[in-house]
Amino acid sequence: MSAEVCCPPLPGSARDWWQTAVVYQVYVRSFADSDGDGIGDLDGVRARLPYLRSLGVDALWLNPFYPSPQHDHGYDVSDYRGVHPEYGTLESFDRLIRDAHRLDLKVLVDVVPNHCSIEHPWFRAALAAGPGSPERAHFHFADGRGEYGELPPNNWRSIFGGSAWQRASDTQWFLHTFAAEQPDFNWRHPDVSSYFEEVLRFWLDRGVDGLRIDVAHGLHKADGLPDHEHAEHDELTGDPINPHAWNQPEVHGVWRSWRAIAEEYSRRTGRDRVLVGEVGLLDTDQLAQYQRPDELHQTFFFEFLRAEWDDQALHDVIDRGLGTIAGSGSSVAWVLNNHDMPRSVTRYAGGAPGAGPGDLHLGLARARAAALLMLALPGSSYLYQGEELGLPEVTDLPEHLLTDPMFHRSGGVRRGRDGCRVPLPWTAAHDSFGFSPDGTRGTTWLPQPDWFAEHAADLLLGSGDSMLHLYREALALRHRIPALAFGDFRWLPTEPGVLAFTRGDGLACAVNCSSRPVCNPVEGVVLIASDTEAGEKLPANSAVWTLLPDGT
Missing domain, CATH: 3.90.400.10 (Oligo-1,6-glucosidase; Domain 2)
Known part of the structure; x- marks a missing residue:
């Protein structure tokens, strides 16, 4: 692979916190349960804020916690300015914001403007x-x-x-673009735009640092709602390719309006308020248009999540991200996991929901290496809860316990997303692995498998080579080494199967995507490695950060 400069450092004026932040996604229902009902809640999140601070993340993003009949676990909203009783109260939310800010953690909340609940x-x-x-x-x-x-x-x-x-x-x-219980708003009606501007101001007034916007490419529909020539493809894949339902030109006007509101609050309070869009487009050039300077601050770069574990595939995806999204003046929001996709350990293992776990030893090795790759790239990174614990997908949940409307509406053809949403294991030796309070005898809303004990946070904290320690050490280095935030990016020449690049003049990252050991293409002092044997040699499916001889 040739050496080339793909991304210059961000100009000083653009070094806002979100440009390089590591944001931790909290699926509230499955994060931590404070009251023993087997369902996570805002007070549970609040109690675990010190854990997130010690992990080294800069912000947390809360999945929907609004009043909802829960047909799609909160993405069917009946009241955009409240808190579902299972998750707490507005006072619970205010306490969470206050404590997070005391710990220097920023908070983003999810907003769902494409559709609401049938109970709205x-x-x-x-x-x-x-x-x-x-x-x-x-x-x-x-x-x-x-x-x-x-x-x-x-x-x-x-x-x-x-x-x-x-x-x-x-x-x-x-x-209804999604479930029948989620009717789509008509964004051509001025009342809808006005309503959501009020919602946006409501949460900004309560102190949130930003919003993650669900289905940000889907608000407007084509006039006349014409037939879609390849409609069957949407149902088989779930890909948003219907040209009449997605990515209409008018949607950019919505984001210009919202950006103006966010900038108003940023100027007034002296704190950046950020808009992050879920834009599920397959065309990277189209995706970048959502990040023009007067629209969304960021959009998730899902192409990185979908990439095969292959050096050329990853090289090309990274180039596209840096060349299009970062080229628009924003930064890439890299992501390896989220609440809608099978976990990376299982994806890299060749497993799938309903089809088995795959080779988890291989999957874990690749997921460790992928974490170091992502955290060394220019831009920000979004982690999904449990990623730092090395959690695989739960692939064998009994069908009668599956809750995802995707499973039921597809007649079981698509297994759905429950397997990445199983409540987290915090302590190996307690009931519900510490997800619910001690002495709680109830069951968690999705069952935790016995092998979750091997991934409990307390157990991993006691193991120096665990996935949790790898994330903690890597995030500490991101805060300590300026090159990882603002250094320019340059590919290095490597042999087939290997990726390597520098950040600034002081640090390099090398990733061996092959199944054989190779020579480390970078000389210097190893700062962190995904495999304890890494040094002059890179074991198969491993990654390493190296301090270059002239680096400081």
Whole structure:
């Protein structure tokens, strides 16, 4: 591989905290349970803030905790300015914000503007008002096709499977890009835009440092809602390729409006308020357009998560990220795991939900190396809870316990996302592995397998070569070595199967993606390695950070 400069250092004026932050994603329901009901809550998160501080992250992102009937575990919101009773109260949230800021941890919250719950007051009013009413104009209601309106208005398919239309109790149907319990808002109606600007201000007024925006590419739909020529592809893959349902030009106006609000709060309070978009587009050039200077601050770079464990594949993905997204003046938000994807240990092991765990020894080695690769790249990194524990996917949850609407709507063809959402193990020797308080006899909302004990945080803290220690040491180095935050990026020439690059003049990262030991292409002092045998040689599926001879 040739040597080339792919990304210059960020200019001094652009060195905002989010440009290089490590953000920890908290799936509240599965993080920590404070009251013994087997469901995680905000007070449980608050109690574990010292753990996150000691891990070395800069911020946490909370998945939805709003009032919801929980058809999609919080992504079906019935009240955007409250807290679901299972998770606490607004006072619980305020205490969490206060304690996080005391620990110098920033907090991002999830907002879901594409769709709401069938129990949202607007949607209930729309159903009651009937066809042609102003209330229905807040959503996408349409008459059905066929002699009696018995067929959906168009052929669009839900990302979760099945038709994207659900029939109301009268002659009309309503659009739902995801589950039938999640009706899509009509973002061409001015009331919708005004409503969400109020929601945005509500949480910024409560002190949040930013928002993660769900389905940020999906708000607007094409006028007339025309048929999609390849609709069956959406249902089989879940990929957002429907040109009439995704990535409409008007959506960029929404983000310009929201960015203006975020900048207003940043100026007024002296604290950056950040907008991070979930933009599930497959075209990197289109993705970068969401990060123009007056739109979203960042979008997740999911192509890195989806990349095969292969040196050329990773090289090309990194080049695309740095060349397009970072080239737009923003920074890349790298991600290896999240609440919607099988965990990286299992992906790299060749396992899959419902198909078995794969070779977990291999998967763990690759996941350790991938962590060092990600944390050495220019930009920010988003970690998903349990990633630092080396948790694999739980691939064998009994079907009768699966809760994901994706599983049920696809008729079991797509296993769903429950396997990466099993409650975390904190202590090896306690009931529910410390997820719930001592003495709690209830069960967790998804069952924890016995082997979770091997990944309990207290056990890993006592092991110097554990995944947890690897993350803690790597994050400490990111804070200590300026080159990892602001140093330029340059590929180094390597033999096949190996990636290597420098950050600034002082540090290099090398990754052996092959199944054989190789010579370390970089000379210097090893700072951290994913394999204890790494040094002059790189074991198979390993990575190392090296301090260069002239580095300081």
